[in-house]
Amino acid sequence: MTTMIDPPKADGFRISQLLYDTRYRAITIQVIAVIAFAMIAVFLLVNVNRNLASLGKEIDFGFLSNPSNYDIQQVLVDYSSQSSNLRAAYVGLLNTLFVAFLGCILATLIGVTAGVLRLSKNWLVAKIMTVYVETFRNIPVVIWIIATMAVLSEALPQPRAFRGENPDASMWLWDSVAVTGRGTYIPRPEWGAGSIFVVITFLLSLVAIWAFGRWSKRRFEATGQILPNVWIKLAIFAVPTLLVFFILGRPIALVSPALKGFNFQGGIQLSNSFLALWLALSVYTGSFIAEIVRSGILAISKGQSEAAFALGMRPSRTMNLVILPQALRVIIPPLISQFLNLTKNSSLALAVGYQDLRATLGGTTMNNTGRELECMLLMMMIYLVVSLLISSGMNVYNKSMKLKER
Amino acid sequence: MKKSVFMGTLAAAGLVATGAMAQDAGSSTLAAVKDHGALKCGVNPGTPGFAAPDASGVWKGFDVDLCRAVAAAIFGDPEKVEYTPLTSAVRFTALSSGEVDMLARNTTWTFSRDVDLKAEFTGVNYYDGQGFMIPKDLGVSSAKELEGATVCIETGTTTELNLADYFRTNGMDYEPVPVESFTEAQNQFLAGACDVYTTDASALAASRASFENPSDYVVLPEIISKEPLGPLVRHGDSEWGDVVRWTLNAMVSAEELGVTSENATEMAAGTDNPEINRLLGVEGELGAMLGLPNEWAFNVITMVGNYGETFEANIGESTPVGLARGLNALWTEGGLIYSPPFR
Numbered sequence: 237m238t239t240m241i242d243p244p245k246a247d248g249f250r251i252s253q254l255l256y257d258t259r260y261r262a263i264t265i266q267v268i269a270v271i272a273f274a275m276i277a278v279f280l281l282v283n284v285n286r287n288l289a290s291l292g293k294e295i296d297f298g299f300l301s302n303p304s305n306y307d308i309q310q311v312l313v314d315y316s317s318q319s320s321n322l323r324a325a326y327v328g329l330l331n332t333l334f335v336a337f338l339g340c341i342l343a344t345l346i347g348v349t350a351g352v353l354r355l356s357k358n359w360l361v362a363k364i365m366t367v368y369v370e371t372f373r374n375i376p377v378v379i380w381i382i383a384t385m386a387v388l389s390e391a392l393p394q395p396r397a398f399r400g401e402n403p404d405a406s407m408w409l410w411d412s413v414a415v416t417g418r419g420t421y422i423p424r425p426e427w428g429a430g431s432i433f434v435v436i437t438f439l440l441s442l443v444a445i446w447a448f449g450r451w452s453k454r455r456f457e458a459t460g461q462i463l464p465n466v467w468i469k470l471a472i473f474a475v476p477t478l479l480v481f482f483i484l485g486r487p488i489a490l491v492s493p494a495l496k497g498f499n500f501q502g503g504i505q506l507s508n509s510f511l512a513l514w515l516a517l518s519v520y521t522g523s524f525i526a527e528i529v530r531s532g533i534l535a536i537s538k539g540q541s542e543a544a545f546a547l548g549m550r551p552s553r554t555m556n557l558v559i560l561p562q563a564l565r566v567i568i569p570p571l572i573s574q575f576l577n578l579t580k581n582s583s584l585a586l587a588v589g590y591q592d593l594r595a596t597l598g599g600t601t602m603n604n605t606g607r608e609l610e611c612m613l614l615m616m617m618i619y620l621v622v623s624l625l626i627s628s629g630m631n632v633y634n635k636s637m638k639l640k641e642r
Numbered sequence: 643m644k645k646s647v648f649m650g651t652l653a654a655a656g657l658v659a660t661g662a663m664a665q666d667a668g669s670s671t672l673a674a675v676k677d678h679g680a681l682k683c684g685v686n687p688g689t690p691g692f693a694a695p696d697a698s699g700v701w702k703g704f705d706v707d708l709c710r711a712v713a714a715a716i717f718g719d720p721e722k723v724e725y726t727p728l729t730s731a732v733r734f735t736a737l738s739s740g741e742v743d744m745l746a747r748n749t750t751w752t753f754s755r756d757v758d759l760k761a762e763f764t765g766v767n768y769y770d771g772q773g774f775m776i777p778k779d780l781g782v783s784s785a786k787e788l789e790g791a792t793v794c795i796e797t798g799t800t801t802e803l804n805l806a807d808y809f810r811t812n813g814m815d816y817e818p819v820p821v822e823s824f825t826e827a828q829n830q831f832l833a834g835a836c837d838v839y840t841t842d843a844s845a846l847a848a849s850r851a852s853f854e855n856p857s858d859y860v861v862l863p864e865i866i867s868k869e870p871l872g873p874l875v876r877h878g879d880s881e882w883g884d885v886v887r888w889t890l891n892a893m894v895s896a897e898e899l900g901v902t903s904e905n906a907t908e909m910a911a912g913t914d915n916p917e918i919n920r921l922l923g924v925e926g927e928l929g930a931m932l933g934l935p936n937e938w939a940f941n942v943i944t945m946v947g948n949y950g951e952t953f954e955a956n957i958g959e960s961t962p963v964g965l966a967r968g969l970n971a972l973w974t975e976g977g978l979i980y981s982p983p984f985r
Binding site: 290291292293305306307308309316317318389390394396417418496497498499501507508509586587589591595599600602603604605606608 | 730731732734735738754755758759760779780788789790791792797798802803805806807809810816817818819820821822826830833834835836837876877878
């Protein structure tokens with residue numbers, strides 16, 4: 237029997253083989269591609285360096301330690317206009333993460349609800365969800381952000397409308413929440429002596445809920461009996477904390493916002509720019525998540541639910557125990573990219589004046605110091621790191637949900 | 643082996659790329675503008691009186707006239723301008739990246755912008771200061787009473803920095819509402835999203851004039867900063883800087899010497915005043931020294947007008963903006979507007 241390919245002769249290498257011999261061609265093409273790529277990269281770098289040098293603006297990160305000289309509206313850590321530019325960037329990053337985190341949670345809630353409801357047998361509900369999904373995912377998110385901001389600041393009463401004997405506007409929820417055109421003011425907790433025990437009890441009950449969940453699941457798998465999990469968890473959540481709270485004589489008080497001077501003071505302010513960005517991003521991303529959830533559920537073959545019904549399971553239990561656990565495997569990977577999208581879209585914050593990383597480091601700092609390239613590079617790096625962290629975190633979750641093959 | 647192949651390719655690529663470098667960054671802006679056939683001018687996206695498109699979309703205003711004057715000096719045609727509306731946050735990037743040739747966009751001349759930002763300010767066309775505007779019914783009569791107020795502020799401006807300084811030195815708190823543009827700031831202010839709007843006093847007057855009920859708003863008496871506004875160009879091209887600088891100076895000198903768009907043609911026939919003759923290109927070669935036609939200043943004055951004429955036409959007391967000359971009167975009339983001699 238003859239071999240299909242002759243073994244290469246050790247002394248027979250010719251240059252033309254680089255192109256015509258299938259053994260070498262792949263390497264040749266790769267080398268050429270690398271050369272081309274490296275040439276472009278070097279060209280760009282040299283060009284940037286030369287242009288910067290001719291402008292007299294060599295790359296220099298020293299500006300980060302200079303005072304920023306500007307104020308930021310929403311500050312989650314200590315910050316003043318005397319803090320450094322680096323600190324301003326950090327405050328901006330925290331604002332980005334804050335809106336991204338809350339946005340991911342709200343978007344998931346909206347998305348899962350809308351996705352499940354879109355499959356509802358109720359015609360009206362299903363159609364309403366279709367309209368929601370199609371409207372929101374087909375209009376650019378920046379328009380939603382600006383529109384939400386406009387509605388919030390134009391339609392809601394301004395603080396001065398709350399003033400006087402017969403005010404045009406009044407506060408909500410027994411005078412504890414003020415919804416104004418500048419933002420929503422909610423009560424702020426005031427920590428008295430002993431409040432630490434309430435917090436500890438609360439944290440312990442969270443641990444207890446988690447432990448109970450595991451125990452209940454194991455019991456269910458062993459015996460097939462189902463406890464009223466939701467009610468038990470709710471009880472663990474609320475009862476011990478409330479007990480400790482009242483036994484210690486209500487150490488945590490709520491301070492309601494009150495109109496003082498120009499604005500409401502004393503509460504926690506959720507500025508309209510934050511609310512507009514948060515709501516618009518969540519509702520927009522929620523429409524994509526709804527489609528992901530719907531496709532995940534539809535990916536589970538009908539036989540699964542039919543089998544569950546045949547066993548006499550109720551629709552809600554079929555969804556929770558049969559469909560969703562399988563659908564999640566389909567849903568999670570595209571869900572990760574939606575979370576990443578939401579995080580990156582939060583950089584549109586400047587459109588409504590929410591001071592995120594893009595508005596501090598890539599906005600005012602860049603503009604005041606004139607260090608465009610440095611700021612842009614830093615910003616790209618930070619967004620990259622944040623995105624990679626989110627996706628690796630979600631990948632861990634994805635792995636835990638994956639079908640375990642033994 | 644793989645690594646050495648990779649390093650070899652990198653080295654080869656580096657050599658080739660360096661050899662292939664043809665782009666030279668330091669070329670002359672004036673030549674580029676002439677080649678392009680129009681001046682690329684960065685302007686404010688909309689401040690009535692200073693720079694704003696009118697009903698038919700034609701850019702009009704005090705700063706716009708400076709762009710037109712430079713175009714008139716170069717091309718003998720004030721319409722050869724391509725306007726780029728720039729928000730305060732992007733203006734310097736646009737200038738340093740070469741997207742525009744000059745900025746005529748109420749920009750404050752500061753040390754760090756001049757030195758660190760590598761911009762070259764070519765004069766001052768408006769001496770301004772930062773003020774506060776507030777609805778009358780809040781009953782505030784001084785900026786010192788603004789403790790706890792919500793303030794609308796354009797990001798990336800000197801006013802943002804002055805505001806932080808002013809409230810800090812006076813030991814007051816405030817809540818900044820950052821906005822991206824002048825128009826957005828107006829909307830927020832009118833919607834009541836902020837109590838106070840702060841920016842240059844001239845822009846406050848301009849925006850108050852555009853409100854439906856200007857009398858419902860007051861500009862507080864405090865002026866908290868010096869804001870010399872002027873045109874600027876990129877650092878490192880002095881010839882181009884000279885063109886913009888002396889175009890502005892020509893407009894100022896023309897007012898000082900009594901040359902207006904009406905009588906310039908008459909005076910260009912020759913006058914007894916040698917400085918007017920040099921300015922209008924009757925004597926000497928001032929234009930050629932700048933690389934411009936000799937009648938460059940004549941074109942500026944006849945086609946756009948002198949400093950006082952553009953001031954009165956766009957922002958003067960007869961216009962809705964209604965600004966008095968004040969600091970911006972000629973030095974001979976007690977103001978600060980002054981041009982070095984044409985000699």
